[in-house]
Amino acid sequence: MAGEDVRIGVLALQGDVREHLAALAASGAAGVPVRRPEELAAVDGLVVPGGESTTMSKLAVLFGLMEPLRERVRSGLPVYGTCAGMILLAEKILDPRSGQETVGGIDMIVRRNAFGRQNESFEAAVDVRGVGGGPVEGVFIRAPWVESVGAEAEVLAEHGGHVVAVRQGNALATSFHPELTGDHRMHRLFAEMVRSVS
Template sequence: MIGVLALQGDVREHLATLSALGAEAVLVRRPEELAAVDALVVPGGESTTMAKLAARSGLLQPLRDAVAGGLPVYGSCAGMILLADRLLDAPADQVTVGGLDVTVRRNAFGRQVDSFESQVEIDGVPGGPVHAVFIRAPWVEQAGEGVEVLGRVVGGAADGRIVAVRQGSLVATSFHPELTGDRRVHALFVDTVRRHLAEQAGSAPEGAAGDERGPRAVDERASSPVDTAGRPRTRPTSASEEDL
């Protein structure tokens, strides 16, 4: 079972994408709901607001404890900011969940009017470049030794900037794959969850990565997220009004 942190942001788009992949996806608003899930998605939104709401609802420390305990987490945009150990251009009082050994620059690509779409090659994601939506997006200024860089911007003023990373069972992107209908980044995370659950169970996954299964995380009947040419099978979803 994969939870989506439902304090603020584009929650419904992540729920829809995970459900389309066959995962059991649920909302997480309280500590007891967090304790019940096998993995978590932290959506895009406004990172300072999300952190304050997490603190007020008693979720901030449980989130930190869960990440420190090895819970698989995927963060998109604001989710990347909240997973970062270090921030640049952040308010002095901004707090994060942490766990990801990166330095992230908030609003690195500019203001809302500077939002853009681009193609990004992501290591571990088959089928060609991912169509990436950047909305007041951060980038990774510096990644620690244990962090795997999965994707960078190609071309333009931000050429070479890191926009997708993985460290153990933590995955983060600067962009919003949930807004495009392309499920491949989420499929990468679901695969990460399967591996984590298999390791917890004391057995290695069998077969190809796409054939792995883990308890509660994925419905066996789920169809492939992409066709044989790597194209997403679903039409794009619309952005939530409160997404940033």
């Protein structure tokens, strides 16, 4: 299927929405913002961007998106979460804020802000299994890491002894922000995942 034939939504409640839309376009996929359940229903895949996971969770509930998100992810919608998006795709958060919910989709436990505060943000080369062409440049901003994964989840990358990229079926998640680097290989990988089920 041609790249423009798949519509990949970017959850547009808060966070790096424009950057993901640009990265998807550079990867040959049509990206569209998603704020309402009817927009979610019209996409072939979904990116859950970085941002503030508690705010995104509360806005998803407020906009009536949380249950539709859970239903579509459970039914096999390809989904890619970066940073806060990784937290939202976890089955469990080790240290959730009050009222924080997750969409789920990956059998993993994540720790919020595990790599430190905003002023401890950093970039690092990350070897990601299944992504050719050498290491991916990862931007870590108040990034989570994965404390543990279930039997169905595949670890794709580690940094500093911590899991930073995971895939389970049609769900992909990274602790880092590939949309901020100009390296679109993670988005191309996700676009191929979407094409393979569309």
